[in-house]
Amino acid sequence: MTTEPQFETVDMMLNMGPQHPATHGVFRMVLTVDGEMVVDVTPHIGYLHRGSERLAEVESYGQVITLFDRVDYIANLNNELAWVRAGEKMMEVEAPERAQYIRVILAELNRIASHLLFIGTYAIDLGAMTPVMYCFRERERIENLFEHVTGARMMHNYMRIGGVRSDVPDDFVPWVRRLVGEVRKGVEESDNLLSTNEVFLGRTRGVGVIDGPSAVSCGLTGPALRGSGVPYDVRKDDPYEIYPYLNYKVPVGENGDCWDRYYLRVLECYESLSMVEQCLNQLPDGPIMAAGRRIARPPAGEVYVHSENPRGDLGVYLVSDGTDKPYRVKIRPPSFCNLVGLRPMTKGSYIADAVAILGSLDIVLGEVDR
Amino acid sequence: MALEGNNDAQSLPLFVPQKWDREKGGHFFHTDEGGDESLGKGNHPAPNRISGTVPGVITAKLDDLIAMGRSNSLWTLTFGLACCAIEMISTHMAHHDFDRFGIVTWPSPRQSDVMIIAGTVVKKMADPIRLLYEQMPDPKWVIAMGTCATSGGPYYKSYSVVMGVDHIIPVDIYIPGCPPRPEALMDAFMKLQTKIKSDAKNHQIDDLRDSVEQIAPAPAPDAALVADSVPIATEGTAG
Amino acid sequence: MTEQEPQATPDAPAAAEKPARHGPPIVVAEEVLNERGEETAAQLARTLGTLVLDAAGREDTPWVRVDAAELHEAAKKCRDGEMSMDMLNLMLAVDWVDRIQMVYVLYSTTNNRKAILKADLPAELPTIDSLTDLWEAATWYERETHDLFGVEFPGNSDMSPLLLYEGFEGHPGLKSYPLNDYEEW
Numbered sequence: 001m002t003t004e005p006q007f008e009t010v011d012m013m014l015n016m017g018p019q020h021p022a023t024h025g026v027f028r029m030v031l032t033v034d035g036e037m038v039v040d041v042t043p044h045i046g047y048l049h050r051g052s053e054r055l056a057e058v059e060s061y062g063q064v065i066t067l068f069d070r071v072d073y074i075a076n077l078n079n080e081l082a083w084v085r086a087g088e089k090m091m092e093v094e095a096p097e098r099a100q101y102i103r104v105i106l107a108e109l110n111r112i113a114s115h116l117l118f119i120g121t122y123a124i125d126l127g128a129m130t131p132v133m134y135c136f137r138e139r140e141r142i143e144n145l146f147e148h149v150t151g152a153r154m155m156h157n158y159m160r161i162g163g164v165r166s167d168v169p170d171d172f173v174p175w176v177r178r179l180v181g182e183v184r185k186g187v188e189e190s191d192n193l194l195s196t197n198e199v200f201l202g203r204t205r206g207v208g209v210i211d212g213p214s215a216v217s218c219g220l221t222g223p224a225l226r227g228s229g230v231p232y233d234v235r236k237d238d239p240y241e242i243y244p245y246l247n248y249k250v251p252v253g254e255n256g257d258c259w260d261r262y263y264l265r266v267l268e269c270y271e272s273l274s275m276v277e278q279c280l281n282q283l284p285d286g287p288i289m290a291a292g293r294r295i296a297r298p299p300a301g302e303v304y305v306h307s308e309n310p311r312g313d314l315g316v317y318l319v320s321d322g323t324d325k326p327y328r329v330k331i332r333p334p335s336f337c338n339l340v341g342l343r344p345m346t347k348g349s350y351i352a353d354a355v356a357i358l359g360s361l362d363i364v365l366g367e368v369d370r
Numbered sequence: 371m372a373l374e375g376n377n378d379a380q381s382l383p384l385f386v387p388q389k390w391d392r393e394k395g396g397h398f399f400h401t402d403e404g405g406d407e408s409l410g411k412g413n414h415p416a417p418n419r420i421s422g423t424v425p426g427v428i429t430a431k432l433d434d435l436i437a438m439g440r441s442n443s444l445w446t447l448t449f450g451l452a453c454c455a456i457e458m459i460s461t462h463m464a465h466h467d468f469d470r471f472g473i474v475t476w477p478s479p480r481q482s483d484v485m486i487i488a489g490t491v492v493k494k495m496a497d498p499i500r501l502l503y504e505q506m507p508d509p510k511w512v513i514a515m516g517t518c519a520t521s522g523g524p525y526y527k528s529y530s531v532v533m534g535v536d537h538i539i540p541v542d543i544y545i546p547g548c549p550p551r552p553e554a555l556m557d558a559f560m561k562l563q564t565k566i567k568s569d570a571k572n573h574q575i576d577d578l579r580d581s582v583e584q585i586a587p588a589p590a591p592d593a594a595l596v597a598d599s600v601p602i603a604t605e606g607t608a609g
Numbered sequence: 610m611t612e613q614e615p616q617a618t619p620d621a622p623a624a625a626e627k628p629a630r631h632g633p634p635i636v637v638a639e640e641v642l643n644e645r646g647e648e649t650a651a652q653l654a655r656t657l658g659t660l661v662l663d664a665a666g667r668e669d670t671p672w673v674r675v676d677a678a679e680l681h682e683a684a685k686k687c688r689d690g691e692m693s694m695d696m697l698n699l700m701l702a703v704d705w706v707d708r709i710q711m712v713y714v715l716y717s718t719t720n721n722r723k724a725i726l727k728a729d730l731p732a733e734l735p736t737i738d739s740l741t742d743l744w745e746a747a748t749w750y751e752r753e754t755h756d757l758f759g760v761e762f763p764g765n766s767d768m769s770p771l772l773l774y775e776g777f778e779g780h781p782g783l784k785s786y787p788l789n790d791y792e793e794w
Contacts, residue, residue: 018498021448021477025455026495046772047495048452051528054781054788066524073453089668090638117456136463143460154453154549216695216718219746230718237721301638304670304699304714304725315699317712322635330701332714340749366452369492369772494774529781529788530773 011039014351018047022125022355025365031346031354038354041346043339048369056329061087061161061298064326069155071331072367074117077103077110078309080159085240086305086316087161088290090298098286099163100241105176105279106149106158108272112183113142114310115265115272118362119190122262125359126203131190138186145179148172163289173280180273187269195263204258208345208357211256218344219337222312223265224361228256234308245282248275258360265310265362297324311335311362331370335363413511413540437570440483440509441563443472447482447502451489454516454549458488461552471559479505484562486555487541490518490525491532503539511566513558514541517548524548642666649722656690657683663727670714672725677711680728681738684713687724688743693717694724697740700750702758704784709735709758730760739764757782 011032018026026047032040052071056064068083069076081103088095095103120135143153149168150158158165194200210220215228225232233250235243251267253260300322306315312334319328338361345357450458462468462475476482479502491499503512514535517523522533535541542565545558642650650664650671660683663674675683687694694715703710713726730737739762740747751762752771759780762768770777779786 018495019447019449019479019502026451046492046770046774047498048490048492049494049530049772050490050492050525051530051781052525054786055525055528058788070453070524073456092638133464136460137465140460140463140465153551154457213695214745217745219697219744232718238723299636299638301640301667302712303667304723306698313698315714317699317701317714319703322637328701328703330699332699336749337746340746527788529786530777 009034016354023358024121024363027358027363027365027368029342029354029358031351033351036350038346038349038351041343041354043342045336045339045365045368048365050370052370053329053331056326058325060324061326064329065159066155066157068331069157070366071333071370072309072311072314072335072364073154074364075110075114075310076154076156077106077158078114078307079314080156081107081241082305082307082309082314082316084159084161085307086303086318087298089303089305090301090318090320091161091292092299093162093290093292095163095290096287097242097284099288099290101279101283102164102168102288103159104241104243104246105276105283106146108276108279109142109145109176109179111310112187112269112272113139115269116142116187116190118265118310119194119262122359122362123190123194123200125355126200128194128197128200131193134186134190134193138183141179141182141186145175148175160289162292163287167288173283176276176280180276184270184273187266187273191266195266201259203352203356204262204360206255207258207349207353208360209255209257210341210345214344215256215341218341220312220341221337222309222334223261223268224312224338224341226251226264227253227261229254232313234306234313238306240305240307242279242282246275246278258356261360261362268310297322306332309334311364311367312338314367331367333367333370335361335365335367339363339368413509413542433570434567437567441566444484444511444559444562445474445476445482446484446486447479447506448475448477449485449487449502451487451491451495452518454488454518457549457552458486458515458555461555466552466556468556468559471556471563473559480507482506483509484511484513485539486513486515487519487535488515490523491535491538493530493532496532496538499535500538511542511562512539513543513545513562515545515555515558516550517546520544520546638667640665640667642671643668645669645722646671649724652692652722653687653724656686656692660686666725670723670725672712672727674727674729677728677730677737680711680713680726681740681743683726684715684740684743687715687726692722692724693719694722695719695744697744697746697750698723700740700747700754702754702760702782704758704782706732706784708732709760711737711754711760713740734761735759736761736763738762741765754782756780759783 011034014031014033016023016029016031018028023029028044028047030042030044031038052067056067059067065080065083068079071079116135116139120132123131146156147153149172150156210228212228212230215225216230221232229252231250231252236250248271251264251271253264298320300320302317302319304315304317306313313332314334315332317330317332318326321327342358342361346354349357460466485503485506487499514520518525519535522531525531526533532538543558543562545554547554646666646669649669650666653671653673654661654664657673657675660675660679661673662676664671666672694717696716696718697713698716699714701712703712709730709732711728711730715724715726716722728737735758737760739751741751741764748765748767749771751765752768754760755762755768756770756773757780769775
């Protein structure tokens, strides 16, 4: 790209439209390219804006749980956990310990399922068609467990303000122990296939670099931020539920490129598996729902609660006016903020790298658009 | 509504939705004025040319064969909008394999047969969906997966959601569920295969009827018999 | 649509009882800061000084209310001073019917502290200075707030619609926008 062109050239605008196999949903990117090099990128979102925040104002606190399931539709239980904790903080109740352990076990398993989907779809974006089959096979195992416990494969509607809806079945602990062993083998399989593969390294090493301070200024959180060396994890910095009783490490990258963001998600899978085992060892007996009113009618006030989703820091700002419906619900979606960092990462790379960078951010359009 | 606009990537036509008026002829079905009900609503491909020129028994088996070929090799457009897309992807993957039906997912609309609308249809997305539908060549079918595509779903009465994709394109199969299980999606495809084969048979019946009409038109009813009979249709009944 | 009662808020005096309401009376939450929150509140008071109009907080997150014209200055002091709030975690607008309140949640990755800044804007023609020169995350938040609430941000170079399509009439985030009167399209 350093030779002077002998003729006049004009930058071309290339549309990666809302329907594209590599845009992870209905996301539209308009790339301004000079030859093969991307000069500028303009993301267009809003193709899945369903008005969840506004609908939450006309639904009661229990009904909003179903809306939150569908905000980040890959990590459902983590969303539910954020909303339910916001409601609990507002109502000043605390869930009993058994309920908190069950919630954390399910949330961590959902984190693993989400990261498996990321590994699979990232690989297929870059052209590797095998890991996606293996990753989805492991996801089926986890979804089987969810169906056994909550009744649904995807939209669980299981957590409630004050606990969970129903107790886990009797064979929960041996089932999950077996599951952890199987999923660990599955993650290792995909890890061995991809992480040190020369073609994969060539596609992702040194691509989409962003440094720590600009990442923080852009509002990135989660693995996208930890890949650049900033060790911000809500579970460690602002702990909630029973995370203080667990022993785990948070992987942090160095270079801020796509491979770092990918590999630390793989390491997070292993950490989550060990966390689930610790929870199973510590799972106490007891009630699963706090005593209290059936209909949530919290006192008027405002509260901000954030939790660590697989994609970043999901925040819920809840304003209540004392009635049984929220006054204002604002969801801070991690993928929305991660997309602000797409532009500084993509400028100056090639078109194929734009696909790799978008994949490494791991966006979910249901969350971006709400 | 006609989609005008240049194909210049700088100013892609953005959809400003107007109120869709069913009476003024805003329906998108392929049926003619007569509205051939026996062929069913939704999409039905045009009859093949041979049956128009050489009607009768020779092409009946050919139509069946073509329908069997089409139904056992449906290529779907990769078009997942929201949560149902995850279940759609799961159905394509190893556990609930879709490839055994001959269904592969194909990124280009110009070479695919079926469009699965998996997820909520938002007004901003209505224009691209219509564009994609028109880019697909005949024969094509549409499956509305999940309650959001069927009727708006949990986002009913939201300000930016289209209450069901059949306001925009004609739909053949509706799948309820939020999200529907992979087995439900497979059942929908099996029903679509049945529909393709039975539509082909219905074509044959019509062609046969037309060709018999040409050779031996039905005789006019006997005037003597008609005069004594009591007319059935009166003003009250619908015409 | 149920009628909303925006008067019962912690930062406005409680209104007289409305006789038409059924159900239990509205309880207003007590806002109590814990130890860490007190430290952060003290830092905020030192940083912002006379800009503060109201201050309170809940658990470990203190909030302060500043004048809308001085918000940019207050945010800059929070970012550059001892608090070093280098991340704009969240920005939202709340539609109390007589006014629109902008809420900014700031976070410091070095100190691990959260703080909330609030500013009140009038209900017609709400305008506030853009914070895009302080944090890049503000660009998209401001576009979204403009779409949904109609708040103007002079200083933000790109105000095209983000979540809604071009040509959408009205601002759906406002309470006055008819939600359940929607007609089938």
